[in-house]
Amino acid sequence: MLSEFDLIAEYFNRPRPVRATLGIGDDCALLTPGAGMQTAISSDMLVEGRHFFAGADPRRLGHKSLAVNLSDLAAMGARPVGFTLALALPSAERAWLAEFSAGLFALADAHGCELIGGDTTKGPLNICITIFGELAPGEALRRDAAQPGDDIWISGTLGDARLALAACLREPGAGEELARGEDFAAAAARLHAPTPRVALGRLLAERRIAHAAIDISDGLVGDIGHILKLSRVGATLDVDALPAGPVLSRYAQEWRRAYTAAGGDDYELCFTAPATQREAVLAAGVQSGTAVTRVGRIEAEPGLRLVDAQGAPLALALQGFDHFGSA
Amino acid sequence: MLSEFDLIAEYFNRPRPVRATLGIGDDCALLTPGAGMQTAISSDMLVEGRHFFAGADPRRLGHKSLAVNLSDLAAMGARPVGFTLALALPSAERAWLAEFSAGLFALADAHGCELIGGDTTKGPLNICITIFGELAPGEALRRDAAQPGDDIWISGTLGDARLALAACLREPGAGEELARGEDFAAAAARLHAPTPRVALGRLLAERRIAHAAIDISDGLVGDIGHILKLSRVGATLDVDALPAGPVLSRYAQEWRRAYTAAGGDDYELCFTAPATQREAVLAAGVQSGTAVTRVGRIEAEPGLRLVDAQGAPLALALQGFDHFGSA
Numbered sequence: 001m002l003s004e005f006d007l008i009a010e011y012f013n014r015p016r017p018v019r020a021t022l023g024i025g026d027d028c029a030l031l032t033p034g035a036g037m038q039t040a041i042s043s044d045m046l047v048e049g050r051h052f053f054a055g056a057d058p059r060r061l062g063h064k065s066l067a068v069n070l071s072d073l074a075a076m077g078a079r080p081v082g083f084t085l086a087l088a089l090p091s092a093e094r095a096w097l098a099e100f101s102a103g104l105f106a107l108a109d110a111h112g113c114e115l116i117g118g119d120t121t122k123g124p125l126n127i128c129i130t131i132f133g134e135l136a137p138g139e140a141l142r143r144d145a146a147q148p149g150d151d152i153w154i155s156g157t158l159g160d161a162r163l164a165l166a167a168c169l170r171e172p173g174a175g176e177e178l179a180r181g182e183d184f185a186a187a188a189a190r191l192h193a194p195t196p197r198v199a200l201g202r203l204l205a206e207r208r209i210a211h212a213a214i215d216i217s218d219g220l221v222g223d224i225g226h227i228l229k230l231s232r233v234g235a236t237l238d239v240d241a242l243p244a245g246p247v248l249s250r251y252a253q254e255w256r257r258a259y260t261a262a263g264g265d266d267y268e269l270c271f272t273a274p275a276t277q278r279e280a281v282l283a284a285g286v287q288s289g290t291a292v293t294r295v296g297r298i299e300a301e302p303g304l305r306l307v308d309a310q311g312a313p314l315a316l317a318l319q320g321f322d323h324f325g326s327a
Numbered sequence: 328m329l330s331e332f333d334l335i336a337e338y339f340n341r342p343r344p345v346r347a348t349l350g351i352g353d354d355c356a357l358l359t360p361g362a363g364m365q366t367a368i369s370s371d372m373l374v375e376g377r378h379f380f381a382g383a384d385p386r387r388l389g390h391k392s393l394a395v396n397l398s399d400l401a402a403m404g405a406r407p408v409g410f411t412l413a414l415a416l417p418s419a420e421r422a423w424l425a426e427f428s429a430g431l432f433a434l435a436d437a438h439g440c441e442l443i444g445g446d447t448t449k450g451p452l453n454i455c456i457t458i459f460g461e462l463a464p465g466e467a468l469r470r471d472a473a474q475p476g477d478d479i480w481i482s483g484t485l486g487d488a489r490l491a492l493a494a495c496l497r498e499p500g501a502g503e504e505l506a507r508g509e510d511f512a513a514a515a516a517r518l519h520a521p522t523p524r525v526a527l528g529r530l531l532a533e534r535r536i537a538h539a540a541i542d543i544s545d546g547l548v549g550d551i552g553h554i555l556k557l558s559r560v561g562a563t564l565d566v567d568a569l570p571a572g573p574v575l576s577r578y579a580q581e582w583r584r585a586y587t588a589a590g591g592d593d594y595e596l597c598f599t600a601p602a603t604q605r606e607a608v609l610a611a612g613v614q615s616g617t618a619v620t621r622v623g624r625i626e627a628e629p630g631l632r633l634v635d636a637q638g639a640p641l642a643l644a645l646q647g648f649d650h651f652g653s654a
Binding site for chain 1: 348349352353354355356357358359360362363364365366367368369370371372374375376378399400402403405411412413414415443444445446448449450451453455457459460464467469470471541542553557
């Protein structure tokens with residue numbers, strides 16, 4: 001049986017920290033922020049059976065645990081610096097730990113984001129990461145900063161993750177159809193190994209292109225609602241303009257609309273920017289290798305209005321994901 | 328049923344942040360560190376059945392969850408700034424949340440430490456707090472900074488928490504004795520509501536009195552071992568000089584020795600300071616209202632030597648707590 005200290009030494013203790021002044025092994029880690037810089041901080045807790053299935057592939061789980069946190073930094077426009085990992089495990093299994101840490105560190109290294117501390121304990125599988133990023137004052141893409149007249153943009157594509165979940169749960173309709181088909185693996189990759197849009201978020205913030213941003217984790221309609229509420233504005237969203245994932249694109253309109261508008265687990269950015277910044281948004285998309293699609297408009301009138309390609313009102317029965325709901 | 332957003336709004340959303348530039352409600356919180364200051368960061372995860380009993384008093388649990396993190400800042404000598412709270416709950420019970428948040432915020436307010444963000448989800452009860460403190464470069468009380476000739480000091484008293492645990496578990500000997508006696512409540516308060524030594528730690532760091540420090544969570548002998556290993560030194564510890572808690576003081580020597588030397592859950596500071604700083608240590612103890620006791624000496628020779636009041640070697644069968652061990 002691995003002890004707690006062996007476990008940390010073998011799987012989580014890495015060479016001397018580069019970004020942190022002091023890393024793993026003391027009572028606290030020490031970060032020395034750049035002169036005049038702000039620190040962006042976010043915490044996400046992933047629970048077995050709630051955020052991932054029991055028996056989930058540990059390498060993908062390591063990736064996803066950090067990806068959802070990097071996605072929060074991306075939505076703020078912050079540059080990743082480091083993270084802490086608190087991990088409750090039913091038992092310390094070498095094979096699981098080797099895969100989990102490999103997935104975690106592959107993504108961390110790709111973003112120059114350093115593990116600086118944490119905690120390990122025995123308990124029902126639970127992964128809690130707190131991530132730290134850096135940005136200059138005034139750069140942050142806040143939820144309360146959308147302005148009437150802003151365009152609404154979406155990065156990448158939406159809905160393939162929700163489609164994969166529907167297949168995993170054998171939900172009637174598109175879910176069952178995907179479960180029987182050949183595209184399951186492609187959609188499942190979006191569910192289990194999301195790509196945080198860190199480079200795009202950073203460009204949008206650094207160049208002061210965007211006003212407001214949020215990452216789409218609980219479904220676009222619910223998540224954009226946070227921007228509207230905090231910015232005290234409304235919006236019209238062209239549901240048929242929402243960029244469906246490559247797998248979902250081949251499904252019927254009702255599923256495309258439902259899963260792009262309120263799928264969840266997309267980890268794309270929804271951001272607003274003045275119409276004068278359209279060229280700048282497109283350039284940031286190209287430079288960061290991220291597709292960007294304009295899907296609506298922020299308006300002074302409160303409320304979210306969903307319309308189809310012809311501009312006619314759409315009444316979709318949609319709601320965001322609530323972690324204490326029955327969903 | 329409380330939704331996730333109602334739960335946060337009702338129990339965890341507090342008035343506009345004072346320390347943080349941006350608090351709860353966005354993708355990230357924003358901290359603006361003082362000019363030239365470092366950020367100290369620590370994470371602790373508390374799991375039901377492992378760190379506290381099922382059905383634990385929620386007010387004390389709120390206190391303890393933050394106290395163990397504040398204790399890490401104390402051991403670094405940092406001034407508390409803020410924390411994130413990630414909480415997995417089997418269900419969102421108003422009575423539990425009201426008590427838990429009351430205990431949490433009472434301690435947070437006492438230390439000017441602000442809740443700046445976090446996460447809530449459904450799942451087996453798990454409390455993960457990441458805490459942030461501030462200190463000037465060079466102030467940090469690091470584990471690798473003990474020097475031969477340093478005195479070893481302990482704050483407060485040791486062992487009452489371990490004695491209370493023994494009573495809760497009906498362990499033969501002192502535990503059974505306490506369970507039958509009238510002092511259980513006094514000892515249990517040390518187990519369930521520890522006092523983090525923030526003010527003392529801050530003085531030791533700010534005035535450059537101490538070299539190295541650690542907080543005692545897994546038992547003194549195990550925890551001081553981290554200082555010895557990282558500082559590449561040894562030590563002699565006078566076990567009979569260890570300050571036993573007021574309840575434990577009335578128990579037989581064998582229990583006093585065992586529970587002060589390797590009890591666990593004390594959340595006192597063990598720190599080292601040059602002999603020239605003895606008056607300064609005592610003054611810092613007085614000013615912070617914390618007893619301080621000199622219990623040994625750092626030596627160049629590796630290893631930890633336990634001795635009795637006469638200086639004779641003691642062979643105690645002790646070991647620190649391992650979160651993946653059978654304890």
